[in-house]
Amino acid sequence: MTKKVWGGRFKQDTDALVNRFNASIEFDRRLYAYDIQGSIAHCRMLAAQGIIKDEESTRIVEALGQIQRELDHGEISFEEGYEDIHGLVEKALVQKIGALGEKIHTGRSRNDQVALDVRLYVRDVSQGVMERIKETQRALVALAEENLDVVMPGYTHLQRAQPVLLAHHLLAYHEMLKRDHERFREGLERINVMPLGSAALAGSTFDLDREMVARELGFGRISRNSMDAVSDRDFVLEFLFNASVLMMHMSRLSEELVIWSSQEYGFVRISDAFCTGSSIMPQKKNPDLPELIRGKTGRVYGHLMSLLTTMKGLPLTYNKDMQEDKEALFDASDTVHICLEVMCRLLGEISFNRERLKEAIQRGFLVATDLADYLVRKGLTFRQAHEIVGKMVLLAMDQKKELHQLTLNEMKGFNRQIGEDVYEWLDPLLSPARRNGLGGTGPDRVKQAIEEAREELGMDNNKGGAGG
């Protein structure tokens, strides 16, 4: 172990097990760029306030730049027993410029430093996630557009319910992702608060210019309470919650891709490049990718629950328990990133089996509600109509027919007012067009939704289809 940044009051060396258990360098090393960025801003402010000399600041900032480059190129070893990334950067600084390097920690604590680093990290990854959400939305909208003329069974309780446009179904996920994007964007407002100057917990005796540091680092606000600033991890929890909801949405879409690609459904074909096989069953082609996205959702939820639990009993202010925020955060953000990347590509690798979907809407009395609505137009109450159509379904089931296969006379037996025009209401392909209300599955509405989505997502309009 290198010399401790806090070694002064200790008579004994730290036990090796304690070093191993206590250290966070193995995972917080990925914060190095943020740590250095924060140190540079802090150092410039110290000079501007006359707390250190300008030439001292120049040398420190220069050395920090070098350290950043060396870390970028893997030229600094993490193996030398550093406790955490803050210690490593400070030690590297001292190695370069001697005791002057130690001045960087004037008016600062690792407590406000780590709060800053994590905020910078969460700000960055939130923006990355937001970009990827948009890409995935674009893939969904493109797929919806390609399949604008396809009608499929809509389900409730996983039972065939009513005909809907496949594009409408796909755009439902676009709406979910849009809200996910909004949530990450709104989270940025609470992330973008600058904690430096809080020091260990009580603030600093030095005359720090916190506004200057905030400006240098692009923060919109500075924290208002030093004790809150060093002990708050709400912003990490919020990120984990937003990530969990996003994963839940992707998991539902994944689940649909899994069942749709089964032989039982046969609605979807996933390209060979995006499937895997079996080591024993030669015929198998498995949808491992959507399964893995579905599976990894549990792991992101787990990180949310783990940090919520870590935080729940902590007295103010900083407690070492909080070091546990990082692995949860890093793993969740890595998981979300890769899942979005995979989902986005996967959506470009699926094709719908139009024949199969066309067959599917013919079975299961999908137009029963349309028929009831037809009877309401003939003057019945909806309850009367519902009852009659229920009976007609029973008759059709008895005869192993669909509703449109009943004769006009058979139908008239249920209600005299049923006329030849009923057959139009029994064609599932014509059903969506009757639902052209706002938010409905009518082709005009869906086309409009696609146009709006393309506009929002900045998609170029030369791809043909409904986008133009």
Ligand code: ARG
């Ligand atoms: N590695 C620590 C963490 O991740 C850094 C802050 C340490 N502060 C302290 N007072 N021990 O939370």
